């Protein structure tokens with residue numbers, strides 16, 4: 001369902017009462033707003049997804065297109081006998097995007113979790129919502145009271161694509177551990193919506209992959225996926241990198257440049273490292289997201305945008321909003337209508353063997369230019385080639401660099417030990433690990449380096465760009481090393497540039 005359609009619904013039902021005004025209204029007034037003529041109500045409800053709210057005492061309240069106010073005041077539609085709840089705390093409305101849950105500036109906020117079964121929820125880890133649309137069951141906390149929301153929607157039936165075969169078999173992502181299963185469940189629920197999603201998690205956990213998975217599971221999957229690295233926007237050109245420019249818009253702008261928002265038309269824009277976005281650009285981005293239009297630098301013309309926003313950060317943005325004022329709260333809530341957290345590798349260490357296989361398979365397939373039988377064999381065998389002692393050491397490593405670090409260990413390992421035992425623990429960065437290893441003392445450093453470059457040359461078939469990318473050096477340095485260690489003649493090197 002497009003944002004436009006969603007907006008239409010809000011216009012007819014709610015928008016006559018701007019949010020600021022509604023927040024000042026008394027519960028009595030809000031309850032009266034439910035008196036919408038039935039014909040109009042029916043017309044609206046054709047497209048919308050209704051639902052049911054269930055109070056803690058088991059009372060059920062149907063949710064339709066007229067806002068249902070939840071609060072402590074006796075004139076609200078769902079009365080909470082709870083001194084910690086605000087007089088009018090939160091509002092529930094059926095819309096085409098799912099049930100809209102909108103906090104009404106409550107004193108203690110509205111918290112949301114998708115955990116419907118847990119007896120004891122750790123509400124400190126739940127998401128605080130200002131406004132969100134849900135199509136799958138969620139549980140809310142208002143003050144000390146809980147409320148379960150059951151939208152009558154089932155995307156899995158709406159989607160013509162076949163269902164993934166199991167939670168562990170998720171597009172682009174690998175894992176069977178409880179935190180990954182929880183992540184998959186959330187993605188399955190929220191990816192098909194138009195909600196903006198903020199992906200959090202430490203560096204190297206695969207946040208970009210999660211963003212691609214969200215895109216792949218959304219109705220926009222046939223549209224483009226455009227990444228903007230907000231951490232790499234050059235200070236003087238950040239504005240133009242984000243919103244584009246017209247020829248002559250500033251000195252040096254010799255031709256028009258489209259904004260990534262325009263390039264992502266019909267698809268998803270991924271704002272990576274959004275926490276690094278310069279403070280002065282934050283209001284502009286907020287405006288673009290809210291109004292769904294942008295203006296290129298040097299132009300007076302507004303251009304409509306049609307994108308779904310997915311953002312990622314390794315920072316604790318809530319803390320930065322509160323303590324450092326380096327991130328605007330309004331932008332946060334606009335980009336984080338739903339938040340998913342990608343666990344560190346340490347927190348899902350049981351996925352390590354699966355990840356080893358998947359990384360090996362992907363790499364082999366990449367070199368071969370597509371999935372091959374050989375890639376599958378490599379993946380299957382990699383775990384068999386790792387001794388129980390090595391595996392134990394890998395499982396105990398702290399993996400500060402997460403999957404990125406694991407990937408590098410696996411790929412260099414496959415180069416160094418193309419067959420036979422695979423003592424991957426020798427590639428770990430912390431020396432304690434090496435001391436704990438039962439393997440013979442390491443080779444002299446120069447020999448290690450020499451063997452490394454020679455094996456890289458063989459493994460990557462002389463493709464300098466692959467070797468350089470894998471080694472984390474530029475092509476010139478890679479070439480120099482390959483020659484220094486006699487790995488190749490110049491003539492043998494495949495010069496791809």
Ligand SMILES: Nc1ncnc2c1ncn2[C@@H]1O[C@H](COP(=O)(O)OP(=O)(O)OP(=O)(O)O)[C@@H](O)[C@H]1O
Nearest residue numbers: 172173174202203204205206207208209314403404
């Ligand atoms: N489930 C996975 N299976 C295989 N490879 C993965 C998986 N998750 C991540 N990777 C690989 O790990 C590396 C890091 O992933 P990615 O760039 O998505 O992480 P990130 O969390 O966005 O990192 P950063 O915060 O530093 O930008 C990439 O090479 C990616 O392909």
